[in-house]
Amino acid sequence: MPSELTAGRTVTDVPVAQRIFTLEQRAALGRLGWGTLSVGLFFGIWELLWYLGIADPKLLPPPHIFLGNFADQARFFNTATRWQIGVNPTDGPSPYEAVAITIGATSARVFVGLGIAAVLSITIGVLIRYFQVFEKLVLPTLTLLSPVSPIAWLPVAIFIFGIGNKPAVFMVVIALFFHMVLSTISQIDNVNRNLINVARTMGASKRQIYWRVIIPAILPQLLIVLRLNLFGAWMVVLVAESTGVGFGLGQVIMLARNTFNPSLVFFTIAVIGLLGFLSDWALRVIQRRALYWVPETAGVLRGL
Amino acid sequence: MASKPIQPFSRQEAVVCRGVAKTWAEGTPRAHEALRDIDLDIQPGEFVVLLGPSGCGKSTLLYLIAGLEARSRGEIWSFDGAVTSPSPDRSLIFQETSLFPWLSVWQNVAFGLSLRGDPLEERRRAAAAALARVGLAEAMEKRPDELSGGMRQRVAVARALTMRPKVLLMDEPFAALDVQTRAKMQDFLLDVWRDSGASVLFVTHSIDEAVALADRVVVFTARPGRIKSIIPVDLPRPRDPFAPESESLRRRLMEELRSEVDRAFAEQEALVGA
Numbered sequence: 001m002p003s004e005l006t007a008g009r010t011v012t013d014v015p016v017a018q019r020i021f022t023l024e025q026r027a028a029l030g031r032l033g034w035g036t037l038s039v040g041l042f043f044g045i046w047e048l049l050w051y052l053g054i055a056d057p058k059l060l061p062p063p064h065i066f067l068g069n070f071a072d073q074a075r076f077f078n079t080a081t082r083w084q085i086g087v088n089p090t091d092g093p094s095p096y097e098a099v100a101i102t103i104g105a106t107s108a109r110v111f112v113g114l115g116i117a118a119v120l121s122i123t124i125g126v127l128i129r130y131f132q133v134f135e136k137l138v139l140p141t142l143t144l145l146s147p148v149s150p151i152a153w154l155p156v157a158i159f160i161f162g163i164g165n166k167p168a169v170f171m172v173v174i175a176l177f178f179h180m181v182l183s184t185i186s187q188i189d190n191v192n193r194n195l196i197n198v199a200r201t202m203g204a205s206k207r208q209i210y211w212r213v214i215i216p217a218i219l220p221q222l223l224i225v226l227r228l229n230l231f232g233a234w235m236v237v238l239v240a241e242s243t244g245v246g247f248g249l250g251q252v253i254m255l256a257r258n259t260f261n262p263s264l265v266f267f268t269i270a271v272i273g274l275l276g277f278l279s280d281w282a283l284r285v286i287q288r289r290a291l292y293w294v295p296e297t298a299g300v301l302r303g304l
Numbered sequence: 305m306a307s308k309p310i311q312p313f314s315r316q317e318a319v320v321c322r323g324v325a326k327t328w329a330e331g332t333p334r335a336h337e338a339l340r341d342i343d344l345d346i347q348p349g350e351f352v353v354l355l356g357p358s359g360c361g362k363s364t365l366l367y368l369i370a371g372l373e374a375r376s377r378g379e380i381w382s383f384d385g386a387v388t389s390p391s392p393d394r395s396l397i398f399q400e401t402s403l404f405p406w407l408s409v410w411q412n413v414a415f416g417l418s419l420r421g422d423p424l425e426e427r428r429r430a431a432a433a434a435l436a437r438v439g440l441a442e443a444m445e446k447r448p449d450e451l452s453g454g455m456r457q458r459v460a461v462a463r464a465l466t467m468r469p470k471v472l473l474m475d476e477p478f479a480a481l482d483v484q485t486r487a488k489m490q491d492f493l494l495d496v497w498r499d500s501g502a503s504v505l506f507v508t509h510s511i512d513e514a515v516a517l518a519d520r521v522v523v524f525t526a527r528p529g530r531i532k533s534i535i536p537v538d539l540p541r542p543r544d545p546f547a548p549e550s551e552s553l554r555r556r557l558m559e560e561l562r563s564e565v566d567r568a569f570a571e572q573e574a575l576v577g578a
Contacts, residue, residue, distance in 0.1 A: 194402035197372050200390040202416035202467060212419070216406045293405040293447055 059262055066263040066270070071095065073267045076255060077102045077247075106241065106248045107275060109165060110233050113172025117233075118226055121177050122215075125184025130210060139185075146178035150236045154243060168248070171240035172233045176226075183225045187218035220287075220294045227283045234276045249275075316383070318471050318503035319346040319369055324378035326364050337528040338364045342378065344522065344531065346503050348470070351494075353518035354507045355557065357568040361529025362507045366473045369505065370396045382471060392416060395464035399476040401456050403448040409459055410435065410444040416467045434462040437496065454485040458492065465500060472497070474506045478513070490516050494541060511557045515550050516543055523560045526568035533560055 021029065043063045049055040050062040057065060066073070074095035124142075128135045153174045157167035191214050199213045241250025249268055256264035287294075324342040329335045338361035346352050354362040367373040369380055371390040380387040382394060403412045411418075413434050414427035422430075435441050438458040448456055457477055464472060474493075478486045490513065497504050506517060514521045515537070523532045535556065539549050 192402070194398045194400060195404060197370075197390075197396065198398075198402045198463075199415070199419070200372060201370055201392070201394065201396050202419055203390070203392045204419050208419055212415075213404070216404070291406075293449065 061263045061266060063266075063270075066266040069263075073264055074099045076261070076264055077252060102247055102249060102252065103271065103275065105165075106237060106250070107279070109168045109237050109241075109248070110172060110230075110279065113169045113237070114176065114226065114230065114233055116169065117173045117176035117180060117229075118222070120173065121180035122184050122218075122222060125181045125188065126210060126215065128181070128185055129188045130206075142178060142181055146182060150175035150232075151239060154240065157240065158243070168237055168240040171236050175232050175236040176229045179229065180222070180225060184218065184222060187221045188214055191217045220291045223283075223287045223291060227280060227287065230280055230283060231276060234272065234279075238272070316348070317345050318348045318350065318382065319344070319505065320379075320381040321345075321365075321369070322379045324365070324368060324380060325376050326361065326368060326373070327376045330376055339368075340528040340530050342529075342531060344534075346471070346505060348503055349501055351497060351504045351517060351519045352506065353514040353521045354505065354524060355511065355514045355521050355561065356509065356524025356529060357526050357561065357565045358509055359568065360524040360526050360564070362524050363475050365529070366396065366475050366505065366507055369471070370394050370473050372396070392467040393469055394471045394473060395467055395469040396473045396475065397457070397460050397464055397477045399479050401448065401453070401460075403456055403459055403463075405448055407448075408444070409440070409446045409448065409451070412448065412459060413463045413466055415463060430466050431462075434466045435459070437465065437499075438462045438492070452485075453481050454489055457481070457489060461493070461496060465496065468500075469502055472500075472502050472504045474504065476507055476509070479508070479510075486513075487516075491542070493517070511554055511561065512545065514557060515554050516545060521557060523557065524564070526564045526571065532564065535560070 046055065046060075047062045047064065050057060050060070055062065077095060077098040124138070128139055150171060153171060154167075157170045157174070161167040161170055195213050195217060196209055199209050204212065237248070238250035238253060241248035242254040243250075249272055252268050253265060256262075256268065321342045321344040324339060324344075325337070326339040327335055327337045342365060354365065356362045364373070368375045369382070369387065371387045371394065382391075387394075403409075404415065407415065410428060410431040413431040414422075417427045417430055432441065432444065435444060438461055440455060440458055440462065443451065443455065443459070448459070451459065460477070478489050481489060493504075494517065506513075508514060518537050521535045521537060523535065524530065525532045535553075537553060539547075539553070543550060
């Protein structure tokens with residue numbers, strides 16, 4: 001399909017890129033290009049510091065070292081449940097499979113935690129505004145607990161859930177829960193009064209007002225809150241994994257620290273960064289699909 | 305002040321207000337009196353414009369009549385029932401867009417019907433009919449943010465009409481529109497009003513709008529809002545805004561309002577300590 005830009009010109013005048021790609025595809029390619037350039041610049045400076053002998057490769061190995069030997073790094077991604085007596089750590093999946101399993105396990109903990117936190121906190125937040133008694137009974141305690149760092153909950157997670165997936169998921173949930181409940185309540189209070197009043201004049205019951213007006217109205221903001229907290233979830237899951245979950249990216253970082261393996265640390269950081277970026281992108285896509293009515297407001301400041 | 309004795313009414317009026325008053329945040333230090341002693345009767349099928357300076361409480365009166373806010377004193381009836389809560393008989397149309405952005409145009413229009421649990425087919429049919437009446441039959445599947453401001457207000461009118469209200473309450477519905485669109489919307493509203501047979505209670509601070517629309521203009525005083533005068537308008541429709549009768553009516557309304565606007569200004573200046 002010819003774009004508007006091609007009007008009045010013969011096809012051969014138009015640059016190749018405009019003939020092959022649509023406007024959106026070109027915008028996406030542009031973003032990808034800048035992203036690559038940004039990371040390339042960062043890595044380039046690092047490599048330069050190494051080349052000049054300023055960065056010690058034993059402490060700050062440059063990217064070509066810690067990314068160069070994938071097979072060597074993959075050895076450390078061990079998914080054997082080593083605390084069990086009689087299990088041979090060399091049994092089990094191959095190093096490459098182990099990398100995939102580790103990444104999958106950590107991602108699953110993040111997303112299951114995110115899902116539980118979202119459903120739980122929206123439910124509690126709505127109930128708090130729906131039933132006054134519930135608000136009076138629950139809100140003071142929630143407000144009191146909300147400033148507590150998720151790290152402080154770590155021992156509690158282990159007391160309650162022992163070792164395994166559950167405490168890690170619990171940590172993700174607890175890290176998001178309080179913030180999201182309070183945010184749900186403030187979103188409910190900010191719903192456009194006109195929308196509620198329209199529903200009331202049409203004879204909506206309290207229940208209908210909540211289901212049909214308030215919940216759809218607060219979803220867009222809550223999804224943004226969820227996305228902002230996604231990175232928090234990635235942070236806290238590593239802490240949880242480093243203490244007693246058996247395997248996961250957090251455990252690999254811990255292993256790298258204990259065995260003084262800077263290459264492994266940076267390799268894992270690179271993997272985590274990439275995963276965080278991809279999951280943010282995935283949530284953005286979900287947001288666009290699920291909340292089709294919310295206009296995209298990015299770029300307001302570009303013209304300045 | 306002692307409240308007036310309740311005056312009799314025939315139970316045929318679309319809206320009856322007797323001694324209605326509203327004080328916001330009553331009993332607190334922030335209390336302020338919005339409305340005092342409103343007596344007003346509105347006949348079925350009548351088009352009444354409430355005109356007054358900004359903040360004079362005319363919108364508050366609409367909310368009280370809609371049943372969305374509780375009055376502080378006085379009585380309000382609509383036909384034979386006392387107003388105690390919102391009812392589909394009295395639809396309210398707001399100044400700003402009040403369409404649900406997550407629903408398509410037709411789902412917005414049929415929202416009230418779906419609350420009642422009407423079947424899908426019926427809802428679609430009713431929405432299509434209402435949208436055809438406001439000239440937006442083509443917009444069924446569109447989303448509200450794809451429409452212009454004037455179209456959105458027409459959808460809001462269609463949504464109100466599907467509930468077959470006996471009273472249409474309109475709170476400066478065209479204030480956010482440009483002048484040309486506003487004139488078109490006024491013609492459109494008069495058409496809708498004529499074939500719906502509903503009473504319309506229309507709040508505005510625009511004298512031109514009052515001249516174009518009203519059977520009667522109710523002029524409000526500055527805060528607290530009281531009824532200053534009720535001016536019947538018996539000009540034939542469609543009205544020529546430049547006709548001498550329109551001019552003299554406009555002048556009269558302007559004089560009625562001027563002292564109130566001056567008073568509102570003086571009060572605001574006193575508030576900021578100027």
